[in-house]
Amino acid sequence: MAAIPGGADHAHDHDHHQPTGIMRWVTTTNHKDIGSMYLWFSFAMFLVGGVMALVIRAELFEPGLQVVDPDRFNQMTTLHGLIMVFGAIMPAFVGFANWMIPLMIGASDMAFARMNNWSFWLLPPAAILLTSSLLVPGGAAASGWTLYPPLTVQMGIGMDMAIFAVHILGISSIMGSINIVTTLLNMRAPGMTLMKMPLFCWTWLITAYLVIAVMPVLAGAVTMILTDRHFGTSFFNAAGGGDPVLYQHIFWFFGHPEVYIIAIPAFGVVSQVIPAFSRKPLFGYASMVYATSSIAILSFIVWAHHMYTVGMPVAGQLYFMFATMLIAIPTGVKVFNWVATMWRGSLSFETPMLFSIGFLFLFTLGGFSGLVLSMTAVDIQLHDSYYVVAHFHYVMVAGALFSAYAGAYYWLPKWTGHMYDEKLGKLHFWLSIVFFNMTFFVQHFLGLAGMPRRIPDYSLQFAEFNMISSIGAFGFGLSQLVFLVVVLKCIKGGEKASAKPWDGAEGLEWTVPSPAPHHTFETPPVFK
Amino acid sequence: MGLFLLSGVARAEMKLNLQEPITALGRDVYDLHLLMTIVCGVIFVAVFGVMFWSVFVHRKSAGYKAATFHESTTVEILWTIVPVFILLGMAWPATKTILAMRDTTNADITIKVTGYQWKWGYDYLKGEGEGINFVSTLSTPQPQVRNEAPKGENYLLEVDNELVVPVGKKIRILTTANDVIHAWWVPALAVKQDAIPGFIRDTWFRAEKTGTYRGQCAELCGKEHGYMPIVVKIVTEEEYAVWVDGKKKAMAAAADDPNKMYLVEELTPRGEKVFAANCAACHQANGQGLPPAFPALVGSKVVLGPQDGQIDILLHGKTGTAMAAFKHLSDTELAAVITYTRNSWGNATGEVVQPSDIKVARE
Numbered sequence: 107m108a109a110i111p112g113g114a115d116h117a118h119d120h121d122h123h124q125p126t127g128i129m130r131w132v133t134t135t136n137h138k139d140i141g142s143m144y145l146w147f148s149f150a151m152f153l154v155g156g157v158m159a160l161v162i163r164a165e166l167f168e169p170g171l172q173v174v175d176p177d178r179f180n181q182m183t184t185l186h187g188l189i190m191v192f193g194a195i196m197p198a199f200v201g202f203a204n205w206m207i208p209l210m211i212g213a214s215d216m217a218f219a220r221m222n223n224w225s226f227w228l229l230p231p232a233a234i235l236l237t238s239s240l241l242v243p244g245g246a247a248a249s250g251w252t253l254y255p256p257l258t259v260q261m262g263i264g265m266d267m268a269i270f271a272v273h274i275l276g277i278s279s280i281m282g283s284i285n286i287v288t289t290l291l292n293m294r295a296p297g298m299t300l301m302k303m304p305l306f307c308w309t310w311l312i313t314a315y316l317v318i319a320v321m322p323v324l325a326g327a328v329t330m331i332l333t334d335r336h337f338g339t340s341f342f343n344a345a346g347g348g349d350p351v352l353y354q355h356i357f358w359f360f361g362h363p364e365v366y367i368i369a370i371p372a373f374g375v376v377s378q379v380i381p382a383f384s385r386k387p388l389f390g391y392a393s394m395v396y397a398t399s400s401i402a403i404l405s406f407i408v409w410a411h412h413m414y415t416v417g418m419p420v421a422g423q424l425y426f427m428f429a430t431m432l433i434a435i436p437t438g439v440k441v442f443n444w445v446a447t448m449w450r451g452s453l454s455f456e457t458p459m460l461f462s463i464g465f466l467f468l469f470t471l472g473g474f475s476g477l478v479l480s481m482t483a484v485d486i487q488l489h490d491s492y493y494v495v496a497h498f499h500y501v502m503v504a505g506a507l508f509s510a511y512a513g514a515y516y517w518l519p520k521w522t523g524h525m526y527d528e529k530l531g532k533l534h535f536w537l538s539i540v541f542f543n544m545t546f547f548v549q550h551f552l553g554l555a556g557m558p559r560r561i562p563d564y565s566l567q568f569a570e571f572n573m574i575s576s577i578g579a580f581g582f583g584l585s586q587l588v589f590l591v592v593v594l595k596c597i598k599g600g601e602k603a604s605a606k607p608w609d610g611a612e613g614l615e616w617t618v619p620s621p622a623p624h625h626t627f628e629t630p631p632v633f634k
Numbered sequence: 635m636g637l638f639l640l641s642g643v644a645r646a647e648m649k650l651n652l653q654e655p656i657t658a659l660g661r662d663v664y665d666l667h668l669l670m671t672i673v674c675g676v677i678f679v680a681v682f683g684v685m686f687w688s689v690f691v692h693r694k695s696a697g698y699k700a701a702t703f704h705e706s707t708t709v710e711i712l713w714t715i716v717p718v719f720i721l722l723g724m725a726w727p728a729t730k731t732i733l734a735m736r737d738t739t740n741a742d743i744t745i746k747v748t749g750y751q752w753k754w755g756y757d758y759l760k761g762e763g764e765g766i767n768f769v770s771t772l773s774t775p776q777p778q779v780r781n782e783a784p785k786g787e788n789y790l791l792e793v794d795n796e797l798v799v800p801v802g803k804k805i806r807i808l809t810t811a812n813d814v815i816h817a818w819w820v821p822a823l824a825v826k827q828d829a830i831p832g833f834i835r836d837t838w839f840r841a842e843k844t845g846t847y848r849g850q851c852a853e854l855c856g857k858e859h860g861y862m863p864i865v866v867k868i869v870t871e872e873e874y875a876v877w878v879d880g881k882k883k884a885m886a887a888a889a890d891d892p893n894k895m896y897l898v899e900e901l902t903p904r905g906e907k908v909f910a911a912n913c914a915a916c917h918q919a920n921g922q923g924l925p926p927a928f929p930a931l932v933g934s935k936v937v938l939g940p941q942d943g944q945i946d947i948l949l950h951g952k953t954g955t956a957m958a959a960f961k962h963l964s965d966t967e968l969a970a971v972i973t974y975t976r977n978s979w980g981n982a983t984g985e986v987v988q989p990s991d992i993k994v995a996r997e
Contacts, residue, residue: 169789170781177857177927243926250854256831257814257856260956262927335954344832350815351830385694387704415817415852416828417809417835420736424729431721435714442713445681448688452700455689463689467682474674481724483659483731484667486826487652490817490852554667555649556821558852561860563779565790565848570648 132227135219136624137204140226142521144201145514147229149590151193152507154237156583158186163545163579165562166572179562180248181264185236187251188268191368192275193233195502198510199371200225200282203310206517207286209615209622210304212295212631217288218281225281232274239264239271250560252361255342255353258331265335269328276321283314290314295614297633301395304613305388308395309374312402316363316370319406324360327353351416358409366405369501370398372469372509373440376462378613379512380444383459384451385610390443397436397443404433414485423482430480434473441470456608457531461512464539465505472500475550490560493553499546508538511589516611518596519603523621526596530588537585544578653821656843656868660824662731670724677720738838741806743799749809749816749829749851751958752858752915756797759808763878766885770795771911772861779861791848796865799841800874806838813951813958814856820849820866828853841868856956858915890966892989898977901986905974908967912960913975921979927956932979941987944972945995961996965989 125133134140161182165173174182204222208215216222239246244262247253258265290311294303303311330353333339340346342353381388388394411430414423444466453459475497479485488494511534518526548571553559557568564572606616614633618626655664692698743761747754750769758766770793777783779790786792799805809818809829819826820839827837841847849864869877910919916928923930931937936944948968951959960968969989976983 169785171779172781175924176860177924180854180857180859245927248857254815254854257854259954260814260856344830349833351833384692385700386702389703390705390710392705393710415826416830417833420732423732423736427728427732428725431725434721435717438717439710439714441681445685445688446709447704448685449692450698450701450703451688451692452694452698453689453692454694463685466685470678470681474678477674477724478667478670481666481670481728483663483728483735484670486735487663487667487821487824489826490819490854551648551650554652556653556819556849558819558850558860560854561850563790563860565788566785567649 133223135215135223137208137216137219137222138521138622138624140216140222141201141203141205143226144197144204144229147226147233148194148196148198148201151189151197151233152586154233155186155189155194156586158182158189160579160583162186163576166564167576168573169564169566169569171563174562176562177245177248180250180560181240181246183560184247184250184253184268185240188247188272189233189236190502191251191364192272192279193229193236195368195506195510196275196279197229199310199313199368199506200279200286202306202371202375202510202513202517203282203286205521206615207289207307207310208293209520209618209626210307210613211290211293211298212614212627212633213289213293214625214627214630216285217293218285221281222285225278225285228274228278228281232271232278235267235271235274239267242267252354252357253328253331254357255331255334255350259335259343266332269332272328273325276325279317280321283317286310286314287318295627295630295633301392302633305377305391305394306371306374309370309377309398312398313367313370316367316402316405320360320363320367323356324364327356327360330356351413354413354416355410358412359406361412362409363402363405365498365501366401368506369469370402372465372506373398375509375513375516376444376465379458379462379516380447380466382516382608382611383454383456383462384448385453386447386451387612388443389446389449390439393439394443397439400436401433404429404436408433411480411482411485414482415489427480427482431477434477434480437473441466441473452610456515456528457526457535458512458516460532460535461508461515464535465508465512468500468504468508468539468542472497472505475500488553490558491553492549492557492559495559496546496549496553499549503546504542511535511538514589514593516608517615518593519607520615520618520620520622522596522600523603523619524596524600525603525607526592526600530592530595534585534588534592537588538582541578541581541585545575545582546578548574548578655824656822656841656845656847657824657839658842659731659735659839660822662727662734663824666727666731669727673720673724735837738806738836740804741838742803744806744808745797745799746808746810746834747818747829748962749811749813749818749855749862750962751813751856751956752851752862753911754793754797754816754818754851754862754864755812755962756795761803762800762874763881766878766881768795768881769911770797770865772863774861788848790861791850791863791865793863793865796846796867798867798869798874798877800871801841801844801868802871804838804840806836809835809837812962815853816851816855816862817853818849818864819852820847820864822847823849823866826852844868844870861915890964890989892965892993895988895990896969896973896986898973898984898986901970901973902977904967905970905972906978908963908971909974912963913971916956921975921981931975932981934981937975937981938983941972941985941991942995944975945987945992948972949992949995965992965996968992 246264247268249257330341340348342348342350408430410426552571603620744759746757753771755769773792773794778785809827811829811831816829823839847866851862917923921931949961966989969987972987
């Protein structure tokens with residue numbers, strides 16, 4: 107970024123020297139611009155991944171092959187997973203972090219403003235690699251987002267593109283996380299001790315450490331696949347002295363913390379929204395911090411609960427079962443704290459609150475199906491079945507996505523300076539929650555009855571629930587366009603938002619005008 | 635629901651729970667799942683009962699004034715400790731079930747199950763029926779999949795050769811795979827075990843009821859993952875003895891003389907069958923393949939080139955592609971299928987590959 111066209115030294119981001127048009131966005135080092143780009147990027151990827159989900163559900167609408175051939179179907183499930191995890195949910199929460207962390211802690215910007223620009227601009231090339239791999243000979247990676255070898259060794263060049271994309275996305279997340287950690291530890295306003303930080307900042311601090319710890323592990327695993335594919339190594343090939351199961355251990359050592367990389371910032375958003383609309387401080391702030399940290403630490407020691415059927419010693423199965431069950435305790439504490447925050451509050455139900463309650467209700471349901479799955483003996487029956495598909499969509503969609511919506515509606519007035527259309531927001535919520543459950547609740551039954559995941563066609567006993575699920579999926583997909591309308595309307599105009607549009611909201615972000623000016627807190631505020 | 639009844643096919647009712655288990659372990663799993671679901675359900679109703687009470691009573695619109703409390707050490711300790719005890723209560727039956735599940739000793743019959751892309755191979759290794767082996771492939775006709783014919787009752791859950799085992803005996807299943815990871819899953823037997831290439835894993839079951847039970851491969855194994863079902867037929871001991879006898883006689887009769895010299899016309903019909911069962915999924919019945927992932931055999935350099943090259947690819951697969959090794963097929967089967975590809979769909983080499991050629995190439 108040293109050589110900005112024009113040659114002028116832009117080390118200090120003066121407003122009147124800013125490039126305009128597209129170059130404004132390419133060269134920006136402003137946390138608000140970068141936050142907005144992250145959010146738009148993630149929404150675009152959410153729609154791309156969503157269309158893939160609809161292709162999957164269209165194929166599964168009825169038994170028999172109608173829409174895509176099995177190979178394309180597998181490419182769809184793979185890319186849907188990769189895009190939603192790495193392209194949609196993770197960048198969405200990094201977007202929230204970029205926008206809100208400096209505002210919440212009274213910092214002027216992120217610690218490494220230029221690296222911030224770079225970590226965003228790594229994302230589009232990775233997205234292009236992933237999506238364009240559908241067009242290369244052999245098609246995209248078709249091994250599921252978990253990329254298990256030896257299947258991944260059989261794939262064509264689409265697999266290499268996916269591996270490269272994962273590398274790039276990983277670098278981007280690591281840089282984003284380093285930035286967040288540095289900002290949070292060094293740039294808090296005078297008087298804001300760690301234990302006075304808003305909970306959203308705490309959850310991101312913890313998440314950022316998780317990202318830095320496990321993304322390199324994933325990068326290592328996919329690199330080993332790459333060398334197995336092209337350079338004659340045998341990390342995962344028994345014929346050469348390797349072991350396919352080794353990959354699964356490495357992958358899930360990344361994969362389980364990854365679940366919390368997605369979920370913990372969601373906890374943070376909800377912990378901001380629920381107190382605001384309960385008009386009552388968050389119950390058990392300290393225990394929330396400790397519970398979140400415990401979840402993060404536990405997430406490193408439970409990975410093999412994704413692998414109960416690979417064949418491991420009974421001692422291993424027991425250990426991973428007990429360790430996994432432990433996670434229910436801090437997670438329970440968080441849920442109880444949220445409910446206790448609402449208890450005897452003065453509740454109102456604007457869209458952010460509705461999405462938070464939706465999150466609380468459905469995320470807990472996903473947590474309970476997770477507890478059922480933690481039982482090794484039961485999991486062996488349900489592993490790789492639709493029950494698991496239902497379980498993680500409750501955690502990912504009703505958990506992470508709903509909380510992202512809660513955050514977006516909550517902070518939209520701050521971002522745009524306008525109030526969003528409350529009626530449309532509520533419509534978006536009710537359509538989403540109804541169609542979400544229609545799509546995914548029935549999948550529990552499919553899994554229990556014995557339907558494996560990742561199949562393009564199924565026997566007749568599964569037909570009814572699949573049809574319901576597919577109708578729900580199309581309803582859910584279309585409902586998300588309501589959100590796009592709300593956001594566009596809100597940017598264009600609407601009722602002017604005051605600096606603090608929510609009477610119960612707390613925090614430094616509400617002390618600056620709406621929309622937040624391009625530069626805020628150039629002199630740090632004093633936090634009492 | 636009316637919409638769903640219009641489809642005109644008689645279907646099983648919409649099941650809400652695990653399949654009815656037919657093993658003692660399966661019943662343990664079934665009960666454990668039910669117990670967990672009930673306990674979770676009760677906690678769920680209790681917690682969200684509190685929340686919805688709050689939602690309905692503590693409303694700003696109803697003029698409710700917010701309290702200011704924000705912590706209570708007693709309550710927080712309480713709701714950390716109580717779940718610990720609930721979890722301990724759950725862990726106890728779960729642990730017992732796992733310990734029983736992993737005890738594969740003292741089996742009456744041991745069967746090795748091998749996952750291939752995309753079918754299952756069964757070898758009876760020990761116990762009554764020792765020496766029997768066969769391959770089990772999906773038998774649902776293609777037109778049903780392509781919606782050109784009405785779908786049968788067991789659509790996608792039917793095979794040409796079922797796994798047959800006696801009721802009441804402890805059956806130990808060894809799983810392995812030839813190419814990629816598969817998973818052998820029969821819900822009614824409460825058995826699911828990954829089949830991992832280069833390694834052997836084991837599991838077991840003891841069926842308490844005769845009947846036919848169906849399952850599927852549970853680990854994504856490539857294009858036809860959805861099309862490799864498992865059918866287990868549980869029969870009485872007498873029926874099993876009869877089956878073993880018949881199967882052994884049939885195997886003896888079908889055994890090929892590896893030294894026989896064949897003519898093209900003798901090998902191609904056999905080759906066509908082998909091709910349909912092993913190759914057509916990718917290279918298609920008309921030999922046109924699905925390029926570029928699955929190349930056409932019509933006019934293929936390999937098929938029309940030197941025999942040794944083609945034999946080598948069939949025996950060892952081609953690394954970096956989906957072409958697996960097919961060395962598990964017999965010499966005669968390989969000779970037949972190679973001869974077939976060299977003399978079909980316009981390929982007209984007129985060449986015959988003899989089983990003895992394969993035998994030489996294997997060594």
